[in-house]
Amino acid sequence: MKTIGVVDTTFARFNMGRAAVDEIQQNVSAKIKRITVPGVKDLPVASKKLIEEEGCDIVIALGMPGAKEQDKICAHEASTGIIQAQLMTNTHIIEVFVHEDEAKDEKELAFLMEMRSREHALNVVNMLFHPEKLVKQAGTGQRQGFEDVGAVRH
């Protein structure tokens, strides 16, 4: 049986891991290894350990960069680390970041964090079990959270 790793953070203001796990369980029968770390900079090594020590075939790494300048720097560092962990393990780690200042208020932030977590969880399921579904969506302007933007026309 395939194993999906789910790692999220306590810094985030919404339980992104729970939404991702629920979405995975609604769509596929797979083993899930879930862990939670303090913040986004802890996601790279946590993801790498899920792959190397827990046998995960793919990982979804979820976090919420805050609105301050130092948070944005932190998020960039975390992203770089996540890419490095993917290259070191030759395994996808799907990064799901919702920046706190993407939303206009708390209600929209909760909505965005839930929907982006769920839609990327579905991407993870499709990458692992139905890669042909992603090929069908190629170039269609998919967005996770807010509405899709669609393809451009000639």
Ligand SMILES: Cc1nc2c(=O)[nH]c(=O)nc-2n(C[C@H](O)[C@H](O)[C@H](O)CO)c1C
């Ligand atoms: C400044 C800062 N900003 C964020 C953030 O916006 N989002 C987040 O998830 N975590 C942040 N952290 C915490 C770090 O990611 C990390 O948890 C600590 O530096 C401990 O390794 C820090 C230190």
